[in-house]
Amino acid sequence: MRGTAVLLAVLLVAGCSGAPPDGTDGDLTDDWPLLTSAAPFRPVTGQCHESLAATAPLAEHRPVDCAELHVSETYHVGTPAPADVVPAAGSAGARAAFQECSQRAADFLGGSWRTARVAVQVVWPTKAGWSGGARWFRCDVTTADLDGQSRTSRTGSLAGELAGASPLRLGCFNPEVDGETVTTMRPVPCEQAHRAEFAGLWKAPEITYAALESGTARSAAGCRSVIAKFADLPDNSDMQYRTGWISYNPTRTEWLSGERRVRCFVYFASRTFKRSLKNAGPGVLPVN
Structure with a gap:
């Protein structure tokens, strides 16, 4: 019994004092990278959505493939000027965001959205998201009727839609x-x-x-x-x-x-045409 105990003690000492395994330095704490700090959610372009609203709660962010039926498409994500709260409708911040979205829409669509059955909408984070550090606005485009009230579902991206002939162009x-x-x-x-x-x-x-x-x-x-x-x-x-x-x-x-x-x-209340009236002149449209 005494001989067994002595042998065990020798083996334990040898295990603790021996060289570390190949490929290690024996220090268990110096090779762990620091965890990155959590960043607020920020949407990305190229995503489509089944609905469109003025604000986008993170819990309801469920983008779909643009080949599927959807209502809106995100074509740009901007960064607003610093502010304590989400810019209110009519504020300088809200107007600046709409102007940026409007300008970017022409590049995305390949033409002016104002001359098509298309609407542009700015989508903001919620108040809770803003308080949590979200600082973005989403630029979404959607097909719409002329009064801008009815959103129409579609399949396929609107990228380049107005670069050529399009059924969405106003005619x-x-x-x-x-x-x-x-x-x-x-x-x-x-x-x-x-x-x-x-x-x-x-x-x-x-x-x-x-x-x-x-x-x-x-x-x-x-x-x-x-x-x-x-x-x-x-x-x-x-x-x-x-x-x-x-x-x-x-x-x-x-x-x-x-x-x-x-x-x-x-x-015209009753008169009809079977041609465009562009450059028609007084001969086609006389004083009546």
């Missing part, structure tokens, strides 16, 4: 009108009989949104000038006797974000 339409309200603008090829056509954009002045919506005289004058240039007509008081007009204002959210472009359309 010729057959409107349905109830009194002085346009209820539907149904797009049709310009070679088919139609009563309206997109003529261009009019930049509204810096007035309140209520003032823009309440009166038509300002929009009528602005759009008649746009139509005159589009159809190669004299821009004078006779324009009101040559064509009618339809205008679509920015949404209230867009207006608060600084958007001032109004979409203008040539319109």
